[in-house]
Amino acid sequence: MIIDILAIIFAMFFIINYALLLFSVIRPNSLASSTKKPSFTVIIPNADSSRVLRETLSNIRKSDYPQEKVEIIVVDSTGKEDVIDVLKKYGAIMVKDTISAGKGPALNLGVEKAKNEVLYFLDSDTLVEQDALKSIAKTISKKTPAVQGIFLPSNKDGFSSLMVRLEIILSNIYNFWCWKVLSTSVAGSRNFAIYRRVLLKIGAFEDVLAEDANLARRLYEKNVKVGFNPNITSKELVPVKISHMWKQHERWYGGAVRELADTGKISSFLIIPFLISIAFLYGFLTILALIFIIAGSIFALSGALIGFAVVLHQAAKYLTKAEIIMLPTTIIALSVFSLAMLINVILKMLLGIRIGWYKTPKVIKN
Numbered sequence: 001m002i003i004d005i006l007a008i009i010f011a012m013f014f015i016i017n018y019a020l021l022l023f024s025v026i027r028p029n030s031l032a033s034s035t036k037k038p039s040f041t042v043i044i045p046n047a048d049s050s051r052v053l054r055e056t057l058s059n060i061r062k063s064d065y066p067q068e069k070v071e072i073i074v075v076d077s078t079g080k081e082d083v084i085d086v087l088k089k090y091g092a093i094m095v096k097d098t099i100s101a102g103k104g105p106a107l108n109l110g111v112e113k114a115k116n117e118v119l120y121f122l123d124s125d126t127l128v129e130q131d132a133l134k135s136i137a138k139t140i141s142k143k144t145p146a147v148q149g150i151f152l153p154s155n156k157d158g159f160s161s162l163m164v165r166l167e168i169i170l171s172n173i174y175n176f177w178c179w180k181v182l183s184t185s186v187a188g189s190r191n192f193a194i195y196r197r198v199l200l201k202i203g204a205f206e207d208v209l210a211e212d213a214n215l216a217r218r219l220y221e222k223n224v225k226v227g228f229n230p231n232i233t234s235k236e237l238v239p240v241k242i243s244h245m246w247k248q249h250e251r252w253y254g255g256a257v258r259e260l261a262d263t264g265k266i267s268s269f270l271i272i273p274f275l276i277s278i279a280f281l282y283g284f285l286t287i288l289a290l291i292f293i294i295a296g297s298i299f300a301l302s303g304a305l306i307g308f309a310v311v312l313h314q315a316a317k318y319l320t321k322a323e324i325i326m327l328p329t330t331i332i333a334l335s336v337f338s339l340a341m342l343i344n345v346i347l348k349m350l351l352g353i354r355i356g357w358y359k360t361p362k363v364i365k366n
Contacts (some may be wrong), residue, residue: 036137037066037069038116038118038137038140039070039071039115039116039117039118040065040070040071040116040117040118040119040136040193041071041110041115041116041118041119041196042070042071042072042073042121043075043107043110043111043114043119043120043122044057044073044075044121044122044123044124044126045074045075045077045097045103045106045107045110045123046075046076046078046124047076047077047078047124047359048078048125049078049080049083050082050083052125052237053074053083053086053124054086056122056123056125056127057072057074057087057089057090057092058090059127059128059130060072060122060128061091062130063128063130063131063132063133063134064130064131064133064134065133065134069116071093071114071115071116072090072091072092072093073092073093073094073095073110073113073114074087074092074093074094074110074124075095075096075097075106075107075109075110076095076096077096077097077098079096093113095109095110097109102207102208102209102211102357103189103357104189104205104207104208104211104214105205107121107189107204107205107211108204111200111204114196116196117195117196118136118137118140118193118194118195118196119193119194119199120133120136120192120193121188121189121190121191121192121193122190122191122234123190125154125237126151126190126191126234126235127154127234127235127236129233129234131231132149132191132232132233132234135229135231135232136149136193136229136232139229139232140193140194140195140227143225144225144226145194145224145225146193146195146198146219146224146225146226146227147193147227147228147232148175148185148187148188148192148226148227148228148229149191149192149193149230149231149232149233149234150172150175150191150230150232150233150234151168151172151188151191151233151234151235151236152165152169152172152233152234152236153165153168153235153236153237153238154235154236154237154238155240157240159330159333160239160241160242160244160245161239161240162323162326162330163245163333164238164239164245165238165319165323166319166323166327166330166331166334167334168238169319174186176228178228179227179228184219184225184227185226185227186226187212187216187219187226188212188216189205189211189212189215190212190234191232191234192212202218202219202222202224203218208255208258208259209251209252209254209255209258209355209357210251210252210254210255210256210259211255213259214255214259217259239360239361244360244361245337247358247360248358248360249341250341250345250355250358251355251358253341253344254345254348254349257342257345257346257349258349261349
């Protein structure tokens with residue numbers, strides 16, 4: 001009896017998500033195209049070596065966008081001479097970060113110095129495509145005053161980086177479905193552009209662990225639309241060691257959980273994508289889900305298969321053949337890692353153990 005009830009509930013869970021999938025596919029939702037060429041201020045927080053930063057600045061200067069309309073501000077906490085030389089070479093403005101309190105305050109130092117119409121945020125290891133600025137200029141508008149692009153891993157070093165690669169790819173898919181279902185995406189603090197006046201109106205970045213999650217929530221609450229444009233592509237370095245990945249995710253998860261705890265509410269912004277992601281990515285993997293599917297409804301199985309097919313199809317664009325073969329193992333490992341991290345973060349918060357800021361090391365192979 002209990003299994004029957006759970007089977008019905010689980011089946012309905014998939015049917016609702018199946019309906020959302022169909023709704024998002026048939027629902028027209030495209031970004032407007034503009035011919036305007038706004039001025040850009042690219043803001044980059046830097047705590048890395050000149051070697052990491054050099055390629056990032058070089059890529060921006062190689063952009064096919066008019067360079068007289070591009071201002072680069074690097075908020076630097078290293079103070080190294082070689083970094084200063086690189087900034088001079090690429091005509092970037094240096095803002096000294098003497099406090100090094102975290103990413104949010106560092107970004108705000110750049111925002112304060114910015115003079116141009118559109119702010120474009122990158123990390124020091126973010127490599128953008130040549131047409132990135134042009135793509136942003138075409139899609140950012142009064143109706144959609146902020147635009148989020150996709151970010152892909154640039155290194156492949158061991159199983160931990162494979163897990164992060166998959167996680168990043170899934171987050172891009174997550175953003176896509178947010179855009180399709182909710183007509184807004186999740187804002188980040190890298191490969192993310194927003195009108196300067198809009199950011200200043202809602203308040204700049206806050207000094208929290210997850211400055212991007214905090215900004216995303218405030219943009220949603222103020223009904224500021226964030227467009228998602230997969231043509232705005234960037235690449236970045238991902239952790240190569242499990243220890244680095246653990247510390248990085250502890251900050252991310254800690255910040256996200258704190259956002260939920262501080263607001264005291266969960267909006268549709270979190271509920272709908274959460275249901276979709278759980279149903280599409282994890283539901284079909286659990287033993288309990290299989291029991292429910294067999295005992296419940298054929299709709300549950302079809303919904304799970306369709307969801308998995310959609311995710312696999314989108315992820316296959318960014319994964320190699322070897323990574324696709326490893327996909328089931330990687331998803332299980334990532335699910336276990338995520339559950340362990342969530343438990344770790346919640347326990348630390350309950351015990352009053354502070355989760356501090358962590359800067360992930362950037363490892364570049366020769």
